Amino acid sequence: MAYVPQAEEVARLRFDLAARRPVHPMTAAFGEHRNLLFSVAYRILGTAADAEDAVQDAWMKWSAADRSEVADPKAYLVRIVSNVALDRLRSAQARRETYVGPWLPEPILTNAAEDPATVDLADSVSMAMLVVLETLSPLERAVFVLKEAFGFSHGEIAEAVERSESSVRQAAHRAREHVQARRPRFHADRARQREVTERFFAAATGGDINTLMQLLSPDVTLWTDGGGKVRQAMRPVIGADKVATWFAAISTRPYQGVEIADMTAELAELNGSVGIVFAGAGRVIATLALDLDHTGHITAIHNVANPDKLGAVTIRVVRQV
Incomplete structure (x- = not known):
């Protein structure tokens, strides 16, 4: 199986970068954005295991790509993981329809002290929000996650999910209305x-x-x-x-x-x-x-x-x- 940097390896990678030790550019670029890729995949899929698999697939595609023509590694990697997650979500939805009892997302441990971004993104990763996202279509869910949680523009999302910008805007509008009608209306401190x-x-x-x-x-x-x-x-x-x-x-x-x-x-x-x-x-x-x-x-x-x-x-x- 192809090698993919895991969380602890990413931590070592950051140390190497800070110490200016030689790091392969391909590994460095992926390691820099690995947490983002997992965050995107987890919100689209609702399961940590599937999100890790999506990140693994993204690494394999990144390893095989002609990176000499990649001007923006972050956007390129988000595009890869978004499409992988979309494909996985479509197949997962069929399995969830026959799930025994209520289906809930997989819980994950978060730590604001380690990752300050967790504070700003807490609502988008909450169990209540992930349950609401389950009611969206795969495309609506991906568009909503990329737009509302991570602030990508409609044009950037269109490239990521390989749709026209107009269709992305429509999906974003539908998703936003759907979520606003169903999300909890109060967030306790x-x-x-x-x-x-x-x-x-x-x-x-x-x-x-x-x-x-x-x-x-x-x-x-x-x-x-x-x-x-x-x-x-x-x-x-x-x-x-x-x-x-x-x-x-x-x-x-x-x-x-x-x-x-x-x-x-x-x-x-x-x-x-x-x-x-x-x-x-x-x-x-x-x-x-x-x-x-x-x-x-x-x-x-x-x-x-x-x-x-x-x-x-x-x-x-x-x-x-």
């Missing part, structure tokens, strides 16, 4: 998000239904993604009573074969916001992300427990936020 998440965690693990009812919006929706691999709710759980009861029941029995007493949980930055990572038996077993309204009540809960979707969380050390 970090302190409020952390406070509510901590209170929710304490109440849920302690089986405190009264506190859960105080935290939950009356029409709160719980989405649980087990993918048929682990036992989860097969349909969205709607309403404060049902959601509170669901979590209270969880605290009284083993979860995925792990006793509650043997389970650990930490607050972590998931998809640009404070979330919860549950671990036990030497593995990450679930993540939780909460959406809040302007009053601080929880309007949606995204619970990912499918082990196939926890790789991006498992392979990194979960740090306390």
Whole structure:
């Protein structure tokens, strides 16, 4: 398989560049934009594993290209990864239609201290936004991501997705209207998000239904993604009573074969916001992300427990936020 620089190798590459050590121009250009390529692919695809594969494909195409005629490596690489991601998304959508239970995006660990751009892009990578993007067509999704999240012009996007500029403008307009009609209308600040998440965690693990009812919006929706691999709710759980009861029941029995007493949980930055990572038996077993309204009540809960979707969380050390 062709070599592609991984994240830790990119870090070493940056050190070499700073120290003015010789680095192959092809590797240097790719390494410089690797994080951007993953960010674009992840927002288009909604899965970290597929995004990494798209970056791998982009590297192979970049390696085989005649780079003597490439005036702008960044634009060229974004074009490659966007088209690869579009192709992968079209085939993935068919599989998602037969998915067992609700389908949620793969959670990823983010860290604003390491990557200041995370703060500005937090909304575009949030679980709630990625769920909304799932309702767009592949072209609309790619155009929206490139325009709204990364600020590419319509002309640049047209080149990237190999469409006319007029069709890109139309797709951007449709996508923007669609997203604005469905996206959460309030974004809690970090302190409020952390406070509510901590209170929710304490109440849920302690089986405190009264506190859960105080935290939950009356029409709160719980989405649980087990993918048929682990036992989860097969349909969205709607309403404060049902959601509170669901979590209270969880605290009284083993979860995925792990006793509650043997389970650990930490607050972590998931998809640009404070979330919860549950671990036990030497593995990450679930993540939780909460959406809040302007009053601080929880309007949606995204619970990912499918082990196939926890790789991006498992392979990194979960740090306390």
